[in-house]
Each structure stands twice: as structure tokens, then as C-alpha cells.
Amino acid sequence: MARYIGPKSKIARRFGAPIFGPDRVLSKKNYPPGQHGNNRRRKTSEYGLQLREKQKAKYTYGVLERQFRNLFFKAQRSKGVTGEVLLQLLEQRLDNVVYRLGIAPTRAAARQLVTHKHIVLDGRVMNVPSYQVKPGQIVGVRERSKNMEVVLDSLAGVNHSKYPWLEWDENSKSGKFLHIPERQDIPEDIREQLIVELYSK
Structure with a gap:
């Protein structure tokens, strides 16, 4: 992949x-990498x-x-x-939703959790990182993976109310994708x- x-x-x-x-x-x-990274003046x-x-x-x-x-x-x-x-x-990509929910510390780690079948979507194992999550769908951690160190460490101290389009359930270790986010809610500087x-x- x-x-x-x-x-x-x-x-x-x-x-x-x-x-x-x-x-x-x-x-x-x-500053940019490379021999002249600190001295570049070209527009x-x-x-x-x-x-x-x-x-x-x-x-x-x-x-x-x-x-x-x-x-x-x-x-x-x-x-x-x-x-x-x-x-x-x-933002609707499954690996990104896993990252936003705080289940993984980075998007790369989230992608790995998805491909290694640690993530469930509406109760079924989903291992396609590019899957487009739809409003109303529930993304969670597979039952046998809930005690994994990487998951527990990542979830510790996470502010789950940071993203208004996601809703987190601590008991089931899962989050609901409420709606497609508005541009002003997406924090990426792009x-x-x-x-x-x-x-x-």
C-alpha cells in the first residue's frame, strides 16, 4: 500500500x-533544509x-x-x-477520523491501526484508511484492541470536544461522525x- x-x-x-x-x-x-536553507532570498x-x-x-x-x-x-x-x-x-477519510478522535497520536499511526484491523466502523472491522466516513457512522476500537498501549497512551488526556463534528463515547471507546465539518472548524493551515x-x- x-x-x-x-x-x-x-x-x-x-x-x-x-x-x-x-x-x-x-x-x-x-528554516528550510539544505546547504542554503537559512540564506534563501529568492522570491x-x-x-x-x-x-x-x-x-x-x-x-x-x-x-x-x-x-x-x-x-x-x-x-x-x-x-x-x-x-x-x-x-x-x-477530513472524512477513516484514518483522519481515527486521528481526530484521539485514538492515535498521528495520522500515520492511525493509518497503521486501520490497516492492522484494530478499528471498527459501525461494529464491523474496516481496514481501508481512505474509506469516506459518512455522517451518523460510528468509528471505534476493536474489542480485543482496547487495551493496547498505543491506544491507551493516545487517549489519555485528549480533549474530545475539540472538534464539533465528532462525538466521543468513553465507555465504548468509539466516536460518532455527526456531520461534515465546516471550513472554519477545520484547524489545518492550508x-x-x-x-x-x-x-x-
Whole structure:
């Protein structure tokens, strides 16, 4: 299954944001990687800014190019503002919902929990990270996986009321996907309009 497995701190430094989670390297070296990372003065072109924003979104949500492009065209065919719909589709991915619920500390860890069959959707095991969760569906931890150290550590001290489109049930270790999130509720610092402009060329 295709996924990005390269150096993460290097990517985070390129964008100047902890897109893979807290990063000690980024806090020490808050400038782009490479020999001239601290001394770059060249102005980025319009195309460069658009490409950078697309790459930032791809790395943030752990999606490769073909999947991302397919999601964009799906968003384009849907009603509503294309950029916002694209982010909503990314937020609906099962691995992202597992991450937002606090079951896993990062999206990469959430993806692994899903592929290793530790996650259930409406009571049935689901091992497809890209599955689009629909409003009303319940995402939870498989019964035999509820005492896993990684799950317990991740859930400890999590603020489950942080995202208004999700509802957490502590007893069953599961969360309900209430509705598709509004753009203002999605905390990711992504300028989706630049992505739309890039694909519209």
C-alpha cells in the first residue's frame, strides 16, 4: 500500500510547520533544509506557491498524488466551493477520523491501526484508511484492541470536544461522525484556493 515513508523532519522544515506532529528538530532549526536553507532570498513564483500548498496538504493528510488528484476531481464535481469540499473529503477519510478522535497520536499511526484491523466502523472491522466516513457512522476500537498501549497512551488526556463534528463515547471507546465539518472548524493551515488554481491551469 503506497504511503510516504521518507524523512519527516525535512518535510516539516520545508513548510515551516509541524505537519507530522510535534517535532523537536523543527523547533531547533526553523528554516528550510539544505546547504542554503537559512540564506534563501529568492522570491517564490505564483506556481511555486500553489505547488507548495498542494504538497503541504498531501503530506498533512498522508495522501499520494493520484489519490489527491482523484479527490480534487471528486470535489470539483460536487456542489459547493471546490477547495472547501476537497478539505472536507480529506477530513472524512477513516484514518483522519481515527486521528481526530484521539485514538492515535498521528495520522500515520492511525493509518497503521486501520490497516492492522484494530478499528471498527459501525461494529464491523474496516481496514481501508481512505474509506469516506459518512455522517451518523460510528468509528471505534476493536474489542480485543482496547487495551493496547498505543491506544491507551493516545487517549489519555485528549480533549474530545475539540472538534464539533465528532462525538466521543468513553465507555465504548468509539466516536460518532455527526456531520461534515465546516471550513472554519477545520484547524489545518492550508490555503485551499491555491490548490484549486493549480489544478485549474
